[in-house]
Amino acid sequence: MTRRPAPRPHPANRPPARAIASAIALSLALGAPCAQAGESPATYLARIAAIDDAGPELDAVIVTAPSAQSAPHHPGAPLDGLSVLIKDNIETADMPTTAGSLALAGNATGRDAPLVANLRRAGAVILGKTNLSEWANFRGERSSSGWSGVGGQTKNPYATDRSPCGSSSGSGAAVAAGLAWAAIGTETDGSITCPASVNGIVGFKPTVGLVSRHFIVPISASQDTAGPMATSVTDAARLLTAMAGPDPADPATAEAGAHAIDFTRGLATASLKGLRIGVLRRQSGTMPGVTALLDRALADMARAGAVIVDVDYTRDPAMGRDEGIVLHYEFREGINAYLASLPGHPAVRSLEDLIAFNKAHAKDEMRFYGQEDFLEAQGSTYTAAYRAARANSYRLAGPEGIDALLARDHLDVLVAPTAGPAWTIDPVNGDNFPGIGAGSLAAIAGYPHLTVPMGAIEGLPIGLSFMAGKWQDERVLKIGAAYERARTATLAVPRFKPWSPAPD
Template sequence: MRYHVLPLIAALAGCASLPVVPQADLSTPTGQVSAYLQRIEAVDDAGPRIGAVIAINPDALKQAQIAQGMAGPLAGKAVLIKDNIETADPMPTTAGSLALKDNVTGRDAPLVARLRERGVVILGKTNLSEWANIRSPNSQSGWNAVGGQTRNPHAIDRNPCGSSSGSGAAIAAGMAWAAIGTETDGSITCPASVNGIVGFKPTVGLISRTHIVPISHSQDTPGPMTATVRDAALLTTAMAGSDPLDPATARADLHAEDFTAGIDTASLAGVRIGVLRKQAGTDARVLAVFDAALADMKAAGVVLVEVPFDWDNALFRDEGLVLYYELKHDLTAYLAGLPGNPPVRSLADVIAFNTANAATELRWFGQETFERADKLTDRAAYEKARENSLRLAGRDGIDKLLAAHNVTLLVAPTEGPAWPIDYVTRASALPGVGAGSLAAVAGYPHLSVPMGAVEGMPVGLSIMGAQWQDKAVLHAGAAYERARTAAIPVATLKRWGE
C-alpha cells in the first residue's frame, strides 16, 4: 500500500505549481526529481514492484524549484527518508504500523530540518520493517502492514535485510540520490551490505534522534545510505550537531566537522587495520570475497593485523534486556507526545491495537518482544545489563582490541549474501558472518562498503572504529573504495538466477 493518491507523473503534470519535465533535464533539480519519480513509478509501483517507497512527497517538485536558487553541494539533491523519521511534509510517519497510518505530525526531525536548510529535496518516505524490526524475533525484514514487503533489487525474491530495508533497496534500484536510515543493531549496515550500497552508522549522539520513532536511546541513531562513501560523508556533515532535546548529542558539536575534507585524497598507506577473521564465517565464497578486499587494502599500503575475538554471549543477553526495557519507556514517551489523536499512546496501546487487528498486523509473526518488554519493571537489572553490555562491546571490546593490537580500525564482512524471502520456513542469513553488534552496542561508528558479490548477490565490508572516530572510518572507506578491484554487481530487478 502506498500512501499517495497518484498516478504519479500524470497527476503531478496536472498541477501548475509542480511542473514536470517530460524529457527530464538532469542538469536541474526539477529534472532530477522528475526522473526519480518516473523511476519509482517504473520499478516500485510497476514492473518488479520493489516496494521500497511507502510515500511520495507531493511537494517534492516544488521543493526542487526552490532548490534551483540555492547554493551548496546538497542543493537539489533528492533524498528519501525512512518512515520512522518525521518530516513536515504532508506525509504520515507510520513506522510501518496501521496504528500510525494517519500520523501526520507537521514537524521536521532536526536531521531533516538540517538537510532542508541545505536545499535537500525530500522526495518521499521509504518502507521499513514494522516498528524497526523490534516487534518479534520472528519478524520478516522489509515487511510491514502499511507498505507490504520490500524486495532486494539484486534478486526480487530475496531479502533486503534490516529495518532500513526500503532505504537500501531504493538506492540500489536508483530511486533517489540518497536515503536516510536508522539503526539500533544492523539496520543500516545490513541492508547496505545485501543491497550493494554504502551505509554509515555514526557514533551514537553525533546526529539527533528527536522526532524519530524510537527503540533504544542507548543504541538508536540515524545515518546515510548512499552510492558512494563521499556522499555518506556529505550527508553526515549536514546532519551532525547537538540538539537540546536529545541529551545523547550533548558532545556532538565538539565532533561535528566537514567529514568530506580530505576524503578525495585519503590514503590507506601505513594504516594498521585489525582483521576480525573469526567474524568472517566459514562460507568459502564469502571468505574469498573478503580475502580479495584484504588484498586490495594490502596493495594500498595497509598493514593487516589478525585480531582474534570471540563473542561473549552475555553481550547479546544484556543487549536484549536493554533494548526491551528502553523500548517500553522510549516508545511510550514518543507516542504520548505525538500531536493529534493517534489511537495509541503507549506500548500497551500498540499491543492492544495489534491484537484487535490481528488479521492484518499479526498474520505472519507475532509481537512477543512487545509483550515481553511491556512486562519489564526491574530498573536495577536493566542498569546492570546496560553497564555490562557497554563494557563488553566498548571498553573490553572495540577499545581493547584496538589498543592490544595497535590498530586504528577493525574490518570484517558485514553480512553474507541475501537470503530468500520466506514467511513459512523463515529462511535466514549465513551464520557467523559480521561483527556489527560490537559497534552497535558500544555506540561506535560502523561503515559498510560494497566489496564484491557471491553468486551475483552483494556482500559488504565493515569498517569500525572507536567512539567519535567517524571521520577516520569514512576516510578509510573512501580510500578502500578507490583501491577496490572487485566487480560490484548492478541490480538486475529480476528473481535470483534469471
C-alpha cells in the same frame, strides 16, 4: 501526496513496457556505486512509478512528498536539489510517520525531525518515505525483513525474491535501484549496515550522539541513531555533514558540536599507507565466496600500503543477552513517551495500546508473526536489572571489545564482512541471517560502523565493515573511501528479477 501500497494499477493503466525498461536501464546506471550526481526529483518520481509501484514492484517507497517537484533551489547549498528519501520512522512535516504500522497510519505530526530540517537547510529535496521492517524490526519473532503492515514486503533489486535485510530495507533497496540520490536509515543493531550490504551500497552508522534522534520513533536511547545510505562514501559523508550536530532536545548530542565537521574533507586524498587494519577472522564466517571476497579486499588494501593484522576475538554470549534486556526496557520507556507526546488524535498512546491494536487487527498485522518483543518490553520494569545489563553489554562491546582490540595490536580500524548474501524472502519462517559479521560490537558500544561494497556472490552483494572507537567517524570514513578507490572487485548490478545464477 501519493500513498503506497495503493491498489496496484490495472495493467492497462501501468507505465508501458518501454518506460519500465527505460527506468530500469537508468536505475542500473545510477544505482552503481560510481554514481556521483543526482537527477531531478521528477526523474526519480517517474522511476518510482515505473519500477517501485509497477514493473518489478519493489515496494521500497511508501509515500512521495506532495511538494517534491516544486521544492525551492538553494544555490550554493551543499545538497542543493539532491533528492533524499527518509525512512518512515523519522518525522517529516509533510508526510505521515508510521514506523510501518497500521496503528500509526494517520500519524501526520506536521513537524520535521531535526535531521530532516538540517537536510532541507542544506538544500536537499525530501522526495518521500521508505518502507521498513515494521517498528524497525522490534515487534516479534520470525519477522521477515522489509515487511510492514503499511508498506508490504520490500524486495531486493539484485534479486527480487531475496531479502533486502532490515530494518532500513526500503532505504537500501531504493538507493540501489536508483529511486533517489541517497536515503536516510536508522539503526539500533544492524539496521543500516545489513540493508546497505545486501543491496550493494554504502551505509554509515555514526557514533550515537552525532545525529539527533528527536522526532524519530524510538527503540533504544543507548543504541539508536540515524545515518546516511548512498552509492559512495563521499555521498554518505556529504549527508552526514548536513545531518550532524547538537540538539538540546536530545541529550545524547551534547558533545556533537565538537565532532560535527565537514566529513568530506580529505576523503579524496585519504590513504591506506601505513594503516594497521585488524581482521576479525572468527566473525568472517566460513562461506567460501565471502572469505574469497574478504581476502581480495585485504590484498587490495595491502597493495595500497596497509598492514593487515589478524585479530582473534570471541564474542561473550553475555553481551547479546544483556543487549536484549536493554532494548526491551528502553523500548517500553521510549515508545510510551513518544506516543504520549504525539500531536492530534493518534489511535495509540502507549505500548499497551499498541498491543491491543495488534490483537484487534491481527489479520492484517500479525498474519505472519507476533508481538513477542512488545509483550516482553511491557513487562521489563526492573530498573536495577536494566542498569546492570547496560553497563555489562557496553563494557563487553566498547572498552573490552572494540577499544581493547584496537589498543592491543595498535590498530587503526577493525574490518569483517558485514553480512552474508541475501537470503530468500520467507514470511512464514522469517529471516535466515547467515551469522556473518561483527556489527553488534559497534551497535552496542555506540561506535561508528561503515559498510562499503566489496563484491558479490552469484550476483548478490557483500559489504565490508569498518569499525573504530567513539567519535572516530572521520577516520572510519577516510579509511572506507581509501578502500573504495583501491578495490579491484567487479561489483554486481541490480537485475530486477528473481535470483538465478550469475552469467559466466
